[in-house]
Amino acid sequence: MHRLGGVGLAAFERQQQSQKSFAELSSALSQAQVDHLHSQLTQFRNALVRFASTHRDSIRRDPRFRHEFQRMCATIGVDPLAGPRKGGWWAEMLNLGDWNYELGVQIVDVCVSTRERNGGLIEMSELVRVVSKLRGVAGGVVTEDDVIRSIKSLKPLGAGYEVLDVGNGKKMVRSVPKELDEDQAVVLAIAQEEGGRVSEELLTGRRRWTPERARAALENMLLRDGLCWLDEQDEHGVAYWVPSAMRWDE
Template identity: 70%
Template sequence: MRRGVGLAAFDRHEQSKRSFAELSTQLSESQVQHLHSQLAQFRTALAHFATNHRDSIRKDPNFRHAFQQMCSSIGVDPLAGPKKGGWWAEMFNLGDWQYELGVQIVDICVSTRERNGGMIVMEEVIRMIVKLRGVSDAEITEEDIVRSIKTLEPLGAGYQVIDVGGKKMIRSVPKELDTDQVLVLVTARERGGRVVEEMLVHGHQWTRERAHAALENMLLRDGLCWVDEQDETYGRAYWIPSTMEWD
């Protein structure tokens, strides 16, 4: 570019600035357009893939999981979408499937609440759902349950998946577990459902008062455990139904 020194140089400068701006708008426009078409293409491809593999996605839990993972790693939420039930529902009625599963989870949580105080182990839920469904052609996985519980969130029922010492449990009562209670649950799980004060005092260096208070609170206040007054060794033992395996 020729370096001008007169007044005209200003004009030229303005002009080139304008054309640069124009060019940049043009460029970004085409870029956006390109992106749009790419996105549309991707969407079609994904939709195509989903429809093609619809049966596998519905039936094979590994495949379903892989697909869901793929979706989330590229930032597509299959549950989000313009329609009710989201894109899943639109594509292959998986929305209904998810809702149906949600209803069954609620069913199980509510029907077992009186005996387990609103805490239930993930495997137990899966086992009972399989039983509830009778002859089932499709397997249910943890991911499915977690996903279904997410869809229940807007209902505000307070269903939550929590981690108790590496084991997933579903909590169906909006109740906060303190750390002591979590430890009691972990202990119960290791001991097949039975906890005595002794285990907490010796195993976790708790004072007897602390162990007693934690267990009695779970028994009387929360209804999370049952007491057995005929324990052979200690006379009084606490049993946590949510960590026991029921038929």
């Protein structure tokens, strides 16, 4: 009787032999793949470096270009802030690291110097405006994108800077390590719409909140967080004002 593969010791050895061969072949294949990937990565990196250094000036100068470059990096899964060296690719290839850090320092400067007025919460467009003023550049040279990226690079410092979305496409930057709950986010959004003024009536009328909920949210912001100011002489009784949502002309 002859069975495929046979029986007995010889067959067992043969089977082991083939398993070993398969294993060798498999690791050789994956090694080849890894090598291939490595070479692709190197190639890609070189291409990116070439692109970045060719367009360095444009990237540094033109906010739109910078934004597009940043987006391209994001699409292909490269974080320009990450990298082998301090400051990441931005620093390595574009000398943008310094620019980012510089911007970071100015953002901190503005946040800290306006903190007493706004309780550590500043509207994004206001921040961009004041930072631009500080740099002595026209509007549009520093963009929201740049500020967000800079704030990201501040993260390792543990300063607790964070960009918040308050709805309606409005963003705020928080420079104090306080958690904002959802109700406060709603209050901030309304304050944005109303030039800074919020009241119980606005919250109950527009958001169908119960008076208790509205009062609790406002009192918390007033007494616990110092994020809003009280106005007892309001035409409708009592109002609350969020300084970071008010427009200040210096």
